[in-house]
Amino acid sequence: MATLKDIKRRIGSVKSTQQITKAMKMVAAAKLRKSQERLLDARPYAEGLANILSHVAAQTQPGINPLLEEREVKNICYLVISSDRGLCGSFNANVNRTAKTEIDSAKESKSVKSIVFGRKAFEFFSRREYEIEEKFINLFNDLEFKHAVDVSRLLQKLYVERKFDRIMIVYNRFKSAGTQVTTIEQLLPVKPVVVEIESQYQPVDFIFEPSAKEILDEIIPKNLNVQIWRTLLESSASEHGARMVAMDAATENAQEMIRGLTLKYNKARQAAITTEISEIVGGAEALQG
Amino acid sequence: MIPDKIKIEILTPGKKVLSDEVDNVMLPGLKGYFGVFPGHTPFVAALKTGEIKLGSEKDGDLFAAGSGIAEVQPDSISVLVETCENASEVDVKRAEAARDRAQSRIQEGRKSWDLGRAEAALLRAINRLKVASAG
Known part of the structure; x- marks a missing residue:
């Protein structure tokens, strides 16, 4: 049986673990709030751009921009967005597993490579010896718009050079602090967007300066930048949400464990006292007799 | 009817920089600066790095903007640029x-x-x- 001392030591170690998980939970909550704000701040720009893009696209022929061009799909690239750090529940496992299933099924008929954003995805796919075109790791701590632009430039270059005929993205979409949805979307070629036009003015009346084609050439890469930026922020907010929930559960489990151990400790203590008393009583009786 | 004010929104990927009503706006178009007054015909323009100047009764505000795009409607302008900050910032x-x-x-x-x-x-x-x- 465990001695009193042993149980006491275990209680101490569980308590200090609990302190860590509690602190991590609070840090995650603070970071979650920050990344949620960034997500909200990024939204008007993204919506505005999508809006203009739909106005312009409504008046131009498809195929006017190389990033719109549909080709026969032989080479696919998957951009997988994970986190850099662990201890966030099934966050990384979800996105990695979904991406792996997709890649494996695509591999049967096409050549597939991946670009990983986040250390966890890099470790997952490099350990399994998947072909990795490029990696972006340890950026989530100071995530900036220019990181999204870097990724976007690379993707555009790869697409225009015909290295890939389709580029997909796999990431965790932020639904609420407790819920993330693993999502797969097509980045390139750009799918023609249909946005309802809420304005009272007809889009036909637009004048373009310079031409519609040049405007399109401007907007499409910018729209891609913003789309990638949005997914990075979504993923980052999801990560902190997942970590908060995981650390909350861990803190609760630790509490449960402490309760059990305290009970065990008290029982053992009681047993020791009872034994002691009965020994004393037994000794006294022996002396009397 | 032509409104006498025009709504302007300046948006960057990071945040909404400005949302206001002004008399007129000067924007850095690819082929040179152009002014927009209320009642302008619907218009989409690519912008280069330059200054954005707002005209109102108060002293006109001045912004430094990166390249981007502007959509003009008779009563509103959306300016979407990579970066933008007020002259004082x-x-x-x-x-x-x-x-x-x-x-x-x-x-x-x-x-x-x-x-x-x-x-x-x-x-x-x-x-x-x-x-x-x-x-």
């Missing part, structure tokens, strides 16, 4: 450092792709300094 030291860094990179003359970026960075830095000194 420009970080002069940072802009000077960026200018010097870009200049030395251009002189080193590395790969063409880098050169394009350095040139764009140089333009942005010069624009910021110009706006800061005018504002």
Whole structure:
């Protein structure tokens, strides 16, 4: 049986673990709030751009921009967005597993490579010896718009050079602090967007300066930048949400464990006292007799 | 009827910089500056790095903006640019450092792709300094 001392030591170690998980939970909550704000701040720009893009696209022929061009799909690239750090529940496992299933099924008929954003995805796919075109790791701590632009430039270059005929993205979409949805979307070629036009003015009346084609050439890469930026922020907010929930559960489990151990400790203590008393009583009786 | 004010929104990927009503706006179009007054015909324009100037009864506000795009409607303008800050918010030291860094990179003359970026960075830095000194 465990001695009193042993149980006491275990209680101490569980308590200090609990302190860590509690602190991590609070840090995650603070970071979650920050990344949620960034997500909200990024939204008007993204919506505005999508809006203009739909106005312009409504008046131009498809195929006017190389990033719109549909080709026969032989080479696919998957951009997988994970986190850099662990201890966030099934966050990384979800996105990695979904991406792996997709890649494996695509591999049967096409050549597939991946670009990983986040250390966890890099470790997952490099350990399994998947072909990795490029990696972006340890950026989530100071995530900036220019990181999204870097990724976007690379993707555009790869697409225009015909290295890939389709580029997909796999990431965790932020639904609420407790819920993330693993999502797969097509980045390139750009799918023609249909946005309802809420304005009272007809889009036909637009004048373009310079031409519609040049405007399109401007907007499409910018729209891609913003789309990638949005997914990075979504993923980052999801990560902190997942970590908060995981650390909350861990803190609760630790509490449960402490309760059990305290009970065990008290029982053992009681047993020791009872034994002691009965020994004393037994000794006294022996002396009397 | 032509409204006498025009709504303007300036948006960057990071945040909404401005949402206001003004008398007129001057924007840096690819082919030169142009002004927009209320009642302008619907219009989409690409913007280059430059100044955005708002006209209102108060002193007109001045902004340093990176390249982007503007959508003009008779009663509103949406300006979507990479970066934008008010003349009073420009970080002069940072802009000077960026200018010097870009200049030395251009002189080193590395790969063409880098050169394009350095040139764009140089333009942005010069624009910021110009706006800061005018504002």
